[in-house]
Amino acid sequence: MMKMTIRAAIAAIALALPVVAAAPVQATPLIKLMEKDLGQRRPKGCPSKWCACYMDQILARAGFSSRGSNRARDFASYGKNTKTAKVGSIMVMRNHVGVVMGKCSNGQVKIISGNYSKKVAVGCYPASKAIAWRDPIKAR
Secondary structure: OHHHHHHHHHHHHHHHOOOEOOOOOOHHHHHHHHHHOOOOOOOOOOOOOOHHHHHHHHHHHOOEOOOOOOOHHHHHHOOEEOOOOEOOOEEEEOOOEEEEEEEOOOOOEEEEEEEEOOEEEEEEEOHHHEEEEEEOOEOO
């Protein structure tokens, strides 16, 4: 019950806040790298539900710290917390994770992610589905 209330509060805040258009400097290379993977299928070594595995791999390829998990929701404790959906931040959902690219024409959050229709692709999700918004952190 408490988790549902917290999720509802996060969703309400996210819906009230606009997606910030300016990308963090370090996020641009991440999105560009992911765009090069558009259409790619499940990476080697990833399980059948592979969005988090892909996120982990792409973060490492882009020079960020990886999470070390194949579970999307585990990214809720990754990196730095951010209160808003902004370009370059990670949108963490209960069963999916991706990087925010902006807003879709219907007002939903536009993300690029692995395992969207079984490939790396761009999709639109309601902000209310987010359980966390996180900023990636540079690897040490």
